[in-house]
Amino acid sequence: MASNGKGMRGRFAPTPSGRLHLGNALTALLAWLQIRSAGGEIVLRLEDLDRQRCKPELAAQLPGELRWLGVDWDEGPDVGGPHVPYEQSERTALYESVLDELQRQGRLYPCYCSRADLQAAASAPHGLDAEGPAYPGTCRELTAAERAERALRKTPSLRFAMDAGAAYRFEDGIAGETAFPGASGGDFVVRRADGIVAYQLAVVADDIDMQITDVLRGWDLLDSTPRQLALYEALGCPPPRFAHSPLLLGADGSRLSKRHGSVSLQELREQFGVRAERLVGFLAWLAGLHDRIEAAKPVELIAAFDLSSVRRQTVTLPNNWIELLTGKKIGTEF
Structure with a gap:
């Protein structure tokens, strides 16, 4: 930034x-x-x-x-x-350019999971946070043929592939020293199947573009921070300082x-x-x-x-x- x-x-x-x-x-x-x-x-x-x-x-x-x-x-x-x-509804061109950059880096993949698939995953022991159950990575390793077959039945969302070996630590202005494993929450959606860009990507793109240095937001968004830190890292931009009220x-x-x-x-x-x-x-x-x-x-x-x-x-x-x-x-x- x-x-x-x-x-x-x-x-x-x-x-x-x-x-x-x-x-x-x-x-x-x-x-x-x-x-x-x-x-x-x-x-x-x-x-x-x-x-x-x-x-x-x-x-x-x-x-x-x-x-x-x-x-x-x-x-x-x-x-x-x-x-x-x-x-944000008028800033979609910026979000598409960020998606193109992440796609170029190979950090995105299509996800064909249905709502029922995701609900079934909720009962599995993958962990849970404010974003819901952690995504188990069902579509991450699909072959090109498998993706083509699924694309005939469903328009995919796009997910960002998290680095499971990474750890995200930051000093929160209110919560104090905070740490999340890289696999926290699993790979997350950056564009929904209906074409709407997801919160995680939009907020990072906007905060970079608007040169935001400090983010104070509600405690319920604390679990979003590792996802956003991963996006900042992928985009080569230092993150803002976070505080969760x-x-x-x-x-x-x-x-x-x-x-x-x-x-x-x-x-x-x-x-x-x-x-x-x-x-x-x-x-x-x-x-x-x-x-x-x-x-x-x-x-x-x-x-x-x-x-x-x-x-x-x-x-x-x-x-x-x-x-x-x-x-x-x-x-x-x-």
Whole structure:
């Protein structure tokens, strides 16, 4: 990755498939604080490759919701910049050029496995991570004749061949010293059978192109890091520094969802009249930046921000989190 001469560059890259919720806001706030506390630049990028899941109206609302929270950016779909476009759905030419380079290196192979094949692999002892069961390499050693026969029945996806003998170690800014074996997760898809470029390849291509030096994202993506490190290595580019922020869970210990009530920023504003400063103070308390809930603007947290203070792995919302956030008893007028 070439130096841009401007120090640290970070990014926030949401997927516009749902309204911005507490977990997204926590990651966005921490990513913003990390970069702004170092005087760096921030990019807003929309990861909207899967057009069936992503909604244009949500993509249009995202910048406004982030600005309401109090975070800003130097480049993005609404402000432009030297790395336009900032929507992944419009960056396919870049991804195809990266795929061509990996194909030239012999690092890709077609995979004809069906969904049923992959489900069957899930019951085998190959290991499991955030990406699902490790791929057992079924199609990696197929002969040319076998591939031709399978191609008559199914359009293949493309997989990146991991080096099983490699080990990936890195110092995570929050998780600390982290290591994964090269076989972790197995060979992974870089282009789906329907032609959509997969997350792993797109995010690496974008971060290289946009000269991102520091990536702070959710803990659930920690398992993606060895795959991305392998891609950086294959493309001859040094990786960014990684930090994985705590995963925010509901009071029952499961991922945040509708069953946990009003967790989107829009719902918190409309149903409870939550102010941005109160929400920022609540998120800072959850993350471990403050020992109590105090309303604050993000800019007021910059001077004292210390990445080492951020909690690791998971943060579980207390049962009375709405009362803590609003400072009022449930059932009173908001």
